[in-house]
Amino acid sequence: MLKLNIKNETSRLRAVVLGTAESNGPTPKVEDCYDPKSIEHVLAGTYPKEADMVKEMEVVATVFKKYEVEVYRPKVIKDCNQIFSRDIAFVIEDKMIRANILPNREEEVHAIDYIWNQVAEENRIILPEACHVEGGDVMPWNDYIFIGTYSGADYPDYITARTNTNAVTAIKELFPNKMVKAFELRKSNTNPKENALHLDCCFQPIGTNKAILHKNGFLVESEYEWLLNFFGKDNVFEITKDEMYHMNSNVFSISEEVIISEQNFTRLNTWLRQQGFTVEEVPYAEIAKQEGLLRCSTLPLIRD
Template sequence: MLKLNVKNETSRLRAVILGTAESNGSPPSVEDCYDPKSIEHVLAGTYPKEADMILEMDAVAAVFKKYDVQVFRPHVIKDCNQIFSRDIAFVIEDKIIRANILPNREAEVEAIRYVWNQVDRKNRIVLPPECHVEGGDVMPWNDYIFIGTYSGEDYPELITARTNMDAVIAIQELFPNKTVKSFELRKSNTNARENALHLDCCFQPIGKGKAIIHKNGFLIEREYNWLVNFFGKENVFEINKEEMYNMNSNIFSISEDVIISEKTFTRLNTWLNKQGFIVEEVPYSEISKQEGLLRCTTMPLIRD
């Protein structure tokens, strides 16, 4: 049996699901894209190639091996995009919660069934169907659970709106001892620079009490200010619109001291080094063309 344990984003990682780019299928049509950045690259003819993405994910797998992290991979489904393992489930404390994801991604859930089945049955949670949630919007942070959401009336029209208030309430009920704090995110089906697909596309806590943040990703300035005050202005690295577009907030912590980051994130990586972090740099720019990066492709199961 797997004894799950995830209390925050930065404790030492012991086991993780890393997505796979194998048998990713041919580039989607515009109608089949789930986000504006993928659409951009489909139209420009620059949609990422499977071979390039496999190499990028291999680089991450090598870092996990270096730090002695147990890595699970989804069973490969022919012609299916299985890169973003964070979308399909997430762990809080000792519970694994299945995401109610876009309906045509059911197969991805089946591909990690063998991991799900290793968890004690009482700790496998399937939320009611009206609760929409994806793991990129959910961040356990010790006594808090931060959740990105969108509650505008146009929610049904926005394929980029992935987590609703029903899910926020359900997660609060599951973890009554934690403070669930939700944040309204800016959504756009058409402009990737104005779209925070998930909370981890515009915010992520790192280390012992630092954070990366992009102000424009938040619809309500008061909620953005709450986060800055929570971490302290001096502990927050503000990224600009271009850096958000390139997914600078979507890095991944192996521990409080070690972070996997994209090698072209020069400004961020320099700052991380100055703060005393060990930065494991990997190439991930092809994967980022689908509006997801390191946090999106990883789903932690056990942290110390």
């Protein structure tokens, strides 16, 4: 049996699911892409190659090994993109919640059935069909659960809108002892620089009291201001539109002191080191072309 435990984003990691780029399938057609950044690279002929992505993910696996983190991988499905394990499920406290994701990604969910089946039955949660949610939008932060959402009437028109208000309500009911705080995200099917696919594309807490934040990812300025005040201006690293596009907020914490980051994030990595963090730099620029990075490709199961 797996004894799940996730209370926040940064406590010392003990077990994680790392996605896989093996048998990723051919370059998708434009109409089969789920996000504007992938479309951009398909059209430009720069869509990432499987071999390059496999290499990038193996570097991350090596970092986990160095810190003695137990690494699970999804069962490989032929010709299926299984990099972004954060999308398919998420853990809060001792519960694993299965995400209701885009219908054509159902297979991905079953690739981690062998992990799901090791969780006590009462802790396996499948939300009602009307609740759409992906793990990239859900952040447990001690007494809080932060959730990215989109409540516009045009929600169905956005393939980039992944978490609806029904899911926010359902999570509130599941965790009555937590303060659930929802944030409206900016969505665009066509412009990756104007699209916050998930909350972790424009915000992520790090350490014990710091955060990375991008103002334009939030539709409601007062919600962005709330986060700024919650962490305190001096503790927040504000990223630019370009840095958001390159996924600077999508790093991943192994502990309150150690962060895995992309090697090209020069400005961010310099700041992190100035703040006293150990930064494990990895090459992840190919995977980033699909509008996801380190947090997106990891699903933490156990933290201290």
